[in-house]
Amino acid sequence: MAMLNIRNLTVRFATATGSFTAVDGIDVHVDSREVLAIVGESGSGKSVSMLAVMGLLPDTATITADEMTYDGRDLLHLSGPERRKLIGREITMIFQEPIASLNPSFTVGFQIEEVLRINLGMTKAQARARALELFKAVGIPAPEEKLNAYPHQMSGGQCQRVMIAMAIASKPRLLIADEPTTALDVTIQKQILDLLMDLQEEYGMALILITHDMGVVAETADRVVVQYKGKKMEEADVLSLFEAPQHPYTRALLSALPENATGDRLPTVSDFFQSEAAR
Amino acid sequence: MFRFILSKLLYLIPTFLGITIIAFSFPRLLAGDPVLLMAGERGVTPERHAELSAQLGFDRSLPVQYLEFLGRLLHGDFGNSLVTKKPVLTEFLALFPATLELGFVAIVIATLIGVPVGVLAAIKRGSWFDQISMTSALVGFSMPIFWWGLLLIIFFSGFLGWTPVSGRISLMYYFPNVTGFMLIDSLLSGQKGAFASALSHLILPSVVLATIPLAVIARQTRSAMLEVMGEDYVRTARAKGMPQRRVIGVHALRNAMIPVITTIGLQIGVLMAGAILTETIFSWPGIGKWMIDSISRRDYPVVQSGLLLTAAMVMIVNLLVDLTYGLINPRIRNK
Amino acid sequence: MSDAIAKTPEGKLSDAAIRRRMLTEFWFYFSQNKGAVVGLVVFILMVIIALTATLIAPHDPTMQYRDALLLPPVWQEGGRAEFLLGTDPVGRDMLSRLIYGSQYSLFIGIVVVSIALVGGIVIGLIAGFFGGWIDMVIMRVMDIILAFPSLLLALVLVAILGPGLTNAMIAIAIVYQPHFARLTRAAVMGEQKRDYVSAARVAGAGNLRLMFRTILPNCLAPLIVQATLSFSSAVLDAAALGFLGMGAQPPAAEWGTMLAEAREFIQRAWWVVTFPGLAILISVLAINLMGDGLRDALDPKLKRS
Numbered sequence: 001m002a003m004l005n006i007r008n009l010t011v012r013f014a015t016a017t018g019s020f021t022a023v024d025g026i027d028v029h030v031d032s033r034e035v036l037a038i039v040g041e042s043g044s045g046k047s048v049s050m051l052a053v054m055g056l057l058p059d060t061a062t063i064t065a066d067e068m069t070y071d072g073r074d075l076l077h078l079s080g081p082e083r084r085k086l087i088g089r090e091i092t093m094i095f096q097e098p099i100a101s102l103n104p105s106f107t108v109g110f111q112i113e114e115v116l117r118i119n120l121g122m123t124k125a126q127a128r129a130r131a132l133e134l135f136k137a138v139g140i141p142a143p144e145e146k147l148n149a150y151p152h153q154m155s156g157g158q159c160q161r162v163m164i165a166m167a168i169a170s171k172p173r174l175l176i177a178d179e180p181t182t183a184l185d186v187t188i189q190k191q192i193l194d195l196l197m198d199l200q201e202e203y204g205m206a207l208i209l210i211t212h213d214m215g216v217v218a219e220t221a222d223r224v225v226v227q228y229k230g231k232k233m234e235e236a237d238v239l240s241l242f243e244a245p246q247h248p249y250t251r252a253l254l255s256a257l258p259e260n261a262t263g264d265r266l267p268t269v270s271d272f273f274q275s276e277a278a279r
Numbered sequence: 280m281f282r283f284i285l286s287k288l289l290y291l292i293p294t295f296l297g298i299t300i301i302a303f304s305f306p307r308l309l310a311g312d313p314v315l316l317m318a319g320e321r322g323v324t325p326e327r328h329a330e331l332s333a334q335l336g337f338d339r340s341l342p343v344q345y346l347e348f349l350g351r352l353l354h355g356d357f358g359n360s361l362v363t364k365k366p367v368l369t370e371f372l373a374l375f376p377a378t379l380e381l382g383f384v385a386i387v388i389a390t391l392i393g394v395p396v397g398v399l400a401a402i403k404r405g406s407w408f409d410q411i412s413m414t415s416a417l418v419g420f421s422m423p424i425f426w427w428g429l430l431l432i433i434f435f436s437g438f439l440g441w442t443p444v445s446g447r448i449s450l451m452y453y454f455p456n457v458t459g460f461m462l463i464d465s466l467l468s469g470q471k472g473a474f475a476s477a478l479s480h481l482i483l484p485s486v487v488l489a490t491i492p493l494a495v496i497a498r499q500t501r502s503a504m505l506e507v508m509g510e511d512y513v514r515t516a517r518a519k520g521m522p523q524r525r526v527i528g529v530h531a532l533r534n535a536m537i538p539v540i541t542t543i544g545l546q547i548g549v550l551m552a553g554a555i556l557t558e559t560i561f562s563w564p565g566i567g568k569w570m571i572d573s574i575s576r577r578d579y580p581v582v583q584s585g586l587l588l589t590a591a592m593v594m595i596v597n598l599l600v601d602l603t604y605g606l607i608n609p610r611i612r613n614k
Numbered sequence: 615m616s617d618a619i620a621k622t623p624e625g626k627l628s629d630a631a632i633r634r635r636m637l638t639e640f641w642f643y644f645s646q647n648k649g650a651v652v653g654l655v656v657f658i659l660m661v662i663i664a665l666t667a668t669l670i671a672p673h674d675p676t677m678q679y680r681d682a683l684l685l686p687p688v689w690q691e692g693g694r695a696e697f698l699l700g701t702d703p704v705g706r707d708m709l710s711r712l713i714y715g716s717q718y719s720l721f722i723g724i725v726v727v728s729i730a731l732v733g734g735i736v737i738g739l740i741a742g743f744f745g746g747w748i749d750m751v752i753m754r755v756m757d758i759i760l761a762f763p764s765l766l767l768a769l770v771l772v773a774i775l776g777p778g779l780t781n782a783m784i785a786i787a788i789v790y791q792p793h794f795a796r797l798t799r800a801a802v803m804g805e806q807k808r809d810y811v812s813a814a815r816v817a818g819a820g821n822l823r824l825m826f827r828t829i830l831p832n833c834l835a836p837l838i839v840q841a842t843l844s845f846s847s848a849v850l851d852a853a854a855l856g857f858l859g860m861g862a863q864p865p866a867a868e869w870g871t872m873l874a875e876a877r878e879f880i881q882r883a884w885w886v887v888t889f890p891g892l893a894i895l896i897s898v899l900a901i902n903l904m905g906d907g908l909r910d911a912l913d914p915k916l917k918r919s
Contacts (some may be wrong), residue, residue: 016646056514059404080523088520095518100511105533105609115519150609166519297758308774414649417906421898423850425857426873426891429880437881552765556854570766571858574773586770590761597761 002029003206004053004091004174007067011048014060022048022061024230032173035200035207037221037238039214039253045230046210047096050176054093055083070174089119092167096179098159102151108162109147115169134165138195157188161195168199175200176208181216193220214257218242226250283605287598294594302587303348306579307341357588358580360573367584370569376459377447378565381557382550384462384481385488390543393493397500397539402527404505412497419494424553428487428560435483442479445562449476484561488553492546499542503535510534537608544600548593643911650907656900664716672696673707675714675867680705684883700885702876708885711867712893718868719849719897722783726848727841729787734794735837739825741795742802753799756792764789765851772860779862782855783848790844797840801833835912842905846898853894869894 116127135143181189454468465473554567573581771785855861856870876886
């Protein structure tokens with residue numbers, strides 16, 4: 001029995017011009033302490049399905065699934081208070097735009113202490129001390145000073161570290177990272193990924209890593225789900241996916257990696273469509 | 280922050296000079312000779328005309344006249360009313376508390392109702408509450424307040440007989456002027472019923488004056504909340520498992536308030552315009568009524584200085600709003 | 615929607631087709647907002663009433679029926695069928711005066727917005743296009759005008775120019791004009807950095823052509839929204855001036871002026887006060903509803919949500 005189990009998840013958005021299906025019959029499962037990568041280009045619905053798990057989709061979204069359970073608990077029909085016992089405590093999430101993901105009107109210290117005080121019932125002083133530990137754990141330089149900083153006074157990499165610190169504050173069992181490095185400089189990307197992997201190990205969490213970067217997948221994941229236009233294309237453990245990709249779309253993604261390029265032109269995923277159309 | 284304040288202050292100087300130029304030009308542009316206006320209906324001999332001209336400084340070159348005008352302003356000399364012969368500044372200061380009290384109560388009403396209504400409408404977007412409150416807001420925004428005031432008088436004063444039609448307090452009460460605010464002074468006087476009388480005089484005019492700002496604030500709050508609730512950091516707050524109350528009341532509201540406070544501040548100018556109409560309808564002895572009376576009596580020193588003082592006041596309020604904006608927005612505060 | 619568009623042989627959309635598609639898209643978003651459609655219908659009705667006033671008004675709006683002073687509306691006791699909404703203190707038919715009043719309001723709105731719009735666009739274009747000290751001076755002057763409460767400044771301007779409808783309209787237009795100037799300037803400054811402007815400049819377009827043919831059409835959307843808002847404010851402010859005795863002068867059937875004349879009768883004859891104000895409210899509300907719809911339809915930021 002997997003920790004997170006999703007069967008036949010569909011998410012539709014009502015728009016001014018009609019209904020739009022973002023996720024179309026996806027199955028996903030994650031075991032504890034496992035690192036799962038969900039790969040796909042933008043618009044493939046990979047974030048939407050995880051936002052559905054978190055209950056973070058707007059009211060315009062309609063979510064249906066045969067099953068969506070965490071530890072056997074049904075996530076589809078949770079009341080607000082029941083959901084909050086899981087979300088932000090046992091399941092946490094970090095996002096693509098770290099600076100925009102932090103509230104510009106409050107110090108980052110306030111924002112992490114808030115989690116500690118409200119979710120874990122700490123006093124102000126306890127929360128302050130624990131926040132400092134967490135900031136050290138995620139490698140924020142001059143952590144005491146940074147507790148009093150506002151997001152706009154910090155770099156993107158530092159903000160993502162703050163987000164990670166908030167996400168691990170309650171020692172979650174599952175951390176969902178939605179393109180955590182996409183908005184960052186290349187040099188910082190590696191550091192953040194390493195940090196996530198270290199923490200995953202240390203805390204014994206499961207990690208779902210949403211990414212469009214096959215390179216990231218190769219370095220981190222145990223298992224991979226490839227998604228395209230809201231549908232699952234392929235699912236495999238990471239070795240067999242890279243050794244023998246089954247689906248033409250996966251092959252297209254892999255051949256789009258610069259190091260796999262042959263000839264003088266980088267292949268693109270649209271080559272996949274041309275070969276599809278030619279068939 | 281200090282540089283922010285300084286730049287705002289420096290920015291004000293040319294605007295303020297511009298306002299003095301407009302005020303200075305006013306009597307000189309006025310249809311009709313100000314000297315004749317001052318002399319009144321009996322008319323003057325040419326000698327007396329020249330003498331008055333010299334006395335008023337109209338015989339010198341315009342730049343000289345302007346500098347003299349500025350000099351007098353710096354000494355607090357805003358001229359004398361043609362009608363009452365009293366210094367304009369004295370009259371302004373005597374009447375200003377009445378307008379301030381009315382405006383203050385109006386803006387408090389508008390804010391205390393407008394902000395919660397806007398927040399609720401945004402949270403329950405598309406609901407009955409949203410539709411009804413936003414339709415009402417648009418009606419309020421479209422309201423000719425001089426008519427609205429008359430309707431309220433017909434209903435509450437005429438039909439129900441609940442509220443008085445005009446003035447600030449019933450004539451049977453008399454007490455010393457301590458703060459200039461009738462609500463406070465009536466309480467201080469300790470006379471029975473004085474506060475109730477002041478309040479019953481204040482309620483209709485302040486509701487009328489609050490109508491348009493209330494509508495604007497409610498609409499602005501709603502759209503600011505809607506915008507903020509789509510931001511990534513609100514999603515983060517939810518992802519952290521914060522209760523809905525806290526997500527909206529702390530994370531969203533704090534950021535939505537930044538544009539709303541600007542809007543509230545900008546309503547001060549709207550209030551001054553509204554005060555002219557409201558005070559006229561309710562015979563409220565404040566700046567607005569004083570200005571409109573002076574315009575129709577062609578009491579040009581009053582109009583000139585009243586214009587200047589009102590604009591200066593609006594400008595100062597706008598400055599305070601800008602500074603508040605800097606205070607509540609960390610992105611500016613910590614530059 | 616795009617499937618139905620006619621294409622020229624080269625596969626490019628013809629100008630007419632582009633315009634048609636923009637209109638279709640505009641109408642799609644505008645009609646999403648039911649209030650806006652209601653506003654539009656009421657506004658069209660108002661225009662029809664104003665245009666056909668001479669035909670549909672039952673009486674001459676200035677004709678005083680000495681035998682019918684302060685008659686109540688027909689459904690109230692003492693009302694007469696020939697005066698559906700009653701008569702005013704000097705025996706003029708309320709309904710006819712209200713009908714003719716719509717002419718004033720529309721006329722005021724159109725004149726004020728035209729003057730303010732044209733003036734504001736020219737000033738804003740000059741400021742935004744030339745920048746530097748010209749921009750500085752112009753924008754400071756605009757700030758100064760905006761520092762005054764609009765109605766107060768309009769009142770003072772009328773005091774200078776003399777009371778009357780024409781002067782009231784000029785005064786209101788002067789007071790509104792800075793809003794248009796600011797919007798135009800901001801839009802011009804934003805657009806000027808775009809490539810299509812540089813391209814036109816390189817192609818040898820003159821300053822005037824650049825300003826009016828290249829840049830202006832691309833910053834129309836906020837101006838249209840502001841124009842609608844100003845139209846309704848102009849109707850309100852002109853009525854307020856009329857109410858204060860500084861706008862249209864009696865016996866003009868202008869709604870604000872009618873209210874001023876009716877003030878002393880508020881305790882005895884509710885209809886002389888209620889109807890003119892209601893007319894102002896309905897027309898201003900209709901225009902504001904339209905303005906909201908226009909903003910939704912023209913603001914690309916709100917479109918795709």
